[in-house]
Amino acid sequence: MSEHLTIYPIIVHLLTAILLLLSWMNPKVQRYISIIGSIVGIIVGGLLFSQVWTEGIQSVQLGNWKAPFGITMVADTFAVTLIVLTNIVALAVSIISTRNMVSSRLKFGYYAIFHFLIMGLSGAFITGDLFSLYVWFEVIIISSFVLLTIGGRNIQIEGAVKYFTLNMLSSIIFLTGIAMVYGVTGSLNMAELSRIIPEIENQGLVHTISLIFFIGFGVKSGVFPLYFWLPASYHTPPAAVSALFAGLLTKVGIYAMIRVFTLIFPLGEINQMILMVVAGFTIFFGGIGALVQKDIQRIFSYLIICHIGFMVGGLSLFTEVAIVGAVMYMFHDIIVKATLFLIGGVMYRIFGSTRLYDMGGLMDNYPRLSFLFVIPMFALVGVPPLSGFWPKVSLFMASYTQGEMFLLIMFIFASLITLVIIAKIWNSTFSKKPVEREKRKAFKYFEKFSFAEKAAYIVPIIILVGVTLYYSFFAEHFQVISERIGKELMNTEHYYNAVFGIKEETKL
Amino acid sequence: MEILLAIMTGILYAAGIYLILRRSLVKLIIGIVILGNGVNLLIFLMGGLVKGSPPLIPEDASALEGIFADPVPQALILTAIVISFGLQSFAIVLIKRAYKVLKTDDIDTMNKTDDIT
Numbered sequence: 001m002s003e004h005l006t007i008y009p010i011i012v013h014l015l016t017a018i019l020l021l022l023s024w025m026n027p028k029v030q031r032y033i034s035i036i037g038s039i040v041g042i043i044v045g046g047l048l049f050s051q052v053w054t055e056g057i058q059s060v061q062l063g064n065w066k067a068p069f070g071i072t073m074v075a076d077t078f079a080v081t082l083i084v085l086t087n088i089v090a091l092a093v094s095i096i097s098t099r100n101m102v103s104s105r106l107k108f109g110y111y112a113i114f115h116f117l118i119m120g121l122s123g124a125f126i127t128g129d130l131f132s133l134y135v136w137f138e139v140i141i142i143s144s145f146v147l148l149t150i151g152g153r154n155i156q157i158e159g160a161v162k163y164f165t166l167n168m169l170s171s172i173i174f175l176t177g178i179a180m181v182y183g184v185t186g187s188l189n190m191a192e193l194s195r196i197i198p199e200i201e202n203q204g205l206v207h208t209i210s211l212i213f214f215i216g217f218g219v220k221s222g223v224f225p226l227y228f229w230l231p232a233s234y235h236t237p238p239a240a241v242s243a244l245f246a247g248l249l250t251k252v253g254i255y256a257m258i259r260v261f262t263l264i265f266p267l268g269e270i271n272q273m274i275l276m277v278v279a280g281f282t283i284f285f286g287g288i289g290a291l292v293q294k295d296i297q298r299i300f301s302y303l304i305i306c307h308i309g310f311m312v313g314g315l316s317l318f319t320e321v322a323i324v325g326a327v328m329y330m331f332h333d334i335i336v337k338a339t340l341f342l343i344g345g346v347m348y349r350i351f352g353s354t355r356l357y358d359m360g361g362l363m364d365n366y367p368r369l370s371f372l373f374v375i376p377m378f379a380l381v382g383v384p385p386l387s388g389f390w391p392k393v394s395l396f397m398a399s400y401t402q403g404e405m406f407l408l409i410m411f412i413f414a415s416l417i418t419l420v421i422i423a424k425i426w427n428s429t430f431s432k433k434p435v436e437r438e439k440r441k442a443f444k445y446f447e448k449f450s451f452a453e454k455a456a457y458i459v460p461i462i463i464l465v466g467v468t469l470y471y472s473f474f475a476e477h478f479q480v481i482s483e484r485i486g487k488e489l490m491n492t493e494h495y496y497n498a499v500f501g502i503k504e505e506t507k508l
Numbered sequence: 509m510e511i512l513l514a515i516m517t518g519i520l521y522a523a524g525i526y527l528i529l530r531r532s533l534v535k536l537i538i539g540i541v542i543l544g545n546g547v548n549l550l551i552f553l554m555g556g557l558v559k560g561s562p563p564l565i566p567e568d569a570s571a572l573e574g575i576f577a578d579p580v581p582q583a584l585i586l587t588a589i590v591i592s593f594g595l596q597s598f599a600i601v602l603i604k605r606a607y608k609v610l611k612t613d614d615i616d617t618m619n620k621t622d623d624i625t
Contacts, residue, residue, distance in 0.1 A: 149602065149605070159621045
């Protein structure tokens with residue numbers, strides 16, 4: 001069993017999705033299957049993580065075709081940590097979906113598509129082949145299209161058109177990049193490419209190709225000039241779907257960016273410069289955009305963009321310390337952003353609206369819930385000792401020691417503007433007097449929920465806040481993991497050896 | 509032949525992007541379809557064109573010899589075509605639905621999601 005554990009995270013979700021398709025007409029059973037599938041996913045992810053942690057990078061040659069001829073699946077520490085976090089978010093989302101999704105949505109196969117999405121994410125994380133990365137990206141986006149449009153309110157369809165066009169376009173650009181890489185090198189195996197690319201004479205062409213990849217992944221992750229689809233679509237679906245998208249979809253773009261720009265095209269000076277400027281502007285415009293919004297889900301959407309800048313900025317510095325910071329920030333961001341959107345969903349149920357103007361009095365009416373909600377918000381700002389603080393240490397240190405003052409100022413700006421925005425949310429939801437307005441008819445408010453419904457909304461938040469707290473108070477665990485990831489990413493020979501089955505004398 | 513294919517790819521890319529920039533939803537989808545075809549042609553072109561020598565191993569040999577056509581780009585194109593077919597059929601259903609609920613196919617009027625309310 002242990003030999004092929006690498007591909008089990010994919011298989012778990014594939015099997016879950018098939019079971020869900022078989023119980024198509026029975027939404028009640030689907031709920032349990034989905035939750036069980038996600039729990040099994042966490043267990044398998046944990047097993048794989050412990051295997052990678054003790055034995056080094058794992059790889060499987062699909063169909064027993066030796067690399068570089070077949071498709072290789074490679075599980076390094078970066079990929080498996082992301083898989084574990086993905087499955088944790090999946091568990092939270094599948095719990096909240098039991099009540100957040102009306103059963104008409106469940107009848108259209110919501111859960112099956114949801115597990116196909118998680119399968120695509122796991123596949124994208126562990127694939128070692130560029131074209132297969134493209135295929136997994138397509139699995140992700142087609143599942144996300146369905147999740148975005150299912151239910152079909154007007155605004156959802158409108159958001160979906162924008163989301164669809166830009167994501168389709170980014171896939172085409174990515175495929176263009178793949179075609180060019182294949183034309184120049186004759187290979188698509190990432191490990192082999194890491195050896196071929198530096199030997200190509202025409203390095204100008206290589207730079208151009210790397211920028212095509214940057215644009216492709218940039219659209220997906222929502223960096224500065226390419227992010228407009230994100231705030232136009234992420235607030236439209238139900239909270240459970242938004243949380244899933246916010247936590248994971250932009251991060252898979254960042255994952256691909258980090259993977260490609262460390263392994264295949266190590267950043268040169270020009271690319272570093274471009275990434276740095278893009279990161280700075282991403283932070284600036286994301287922050288300013290969030291400042292003017294008056295709708296809580298839209299504020300969070302812009303904050304996603306703002307904080308993407310941290311990861312791109314960390315990558316652009318391209319030292320081990322900076323990569324450690326970027327990767328660690330990514331882990332924090334996955335959990336916290338998913339939590340925030342779930343919180344937005346609960347607030348919608350409490351106040352009957354997502355506009356800040358309609359909210360208020362949460363502190364007086366729901367003191368325990370407010371305490372729960374405040375933890376991820378403060379973690380987002382980076383109040384020590386909560387989780388947002390620790391990765392910033394590495395990021396600030398790296399940008400300061402390299403003398404990149406522009407980036408350092410932007411990082412500080414992002415932290416400050418996040419604080420301002422969270423203070424604004426605090427004022428209008430927690431401490432402001434509630435606005436007297438007519439109750440919506442035919443809308444089930446949180447106070448009328450039965451215990452089971454309340455639990456379905458609150459338990460996922462408790463799980464994710466628990467992970468945030470674990471990250472906060474045992475940050476050294478994540479620091480150690482991230483440092484090892486930094487080492488693996490910056491020294492590509494470990495990856496190469498794992499793919500080609502070369503025994504390593506020194507282990508990490 | 510390479511020159512012809514290169515020009516063709518360029519035309520398909522240009523036409524696709526031009527159509528995506530138009531205001532009509534239908535033209536948007538057509539633009540995406542054309543761009544997708546342009547990419548497939550590009551993969552085919554970048555794989556290198558070899559005329560009249562398929563990558564088949566003769567019965568009395570165990571490996572290919574000489575110059576032969578590269579089968580990998582063809583496999584890639586096949587995969588890409590299948591994927592883009594799925595996506596395009598989804599897109600067509602999506603624009604039909606969008607036209608039905610939004611009662612317009614003018615992209616300029618689709619700005620409800622960006623309102624600050």
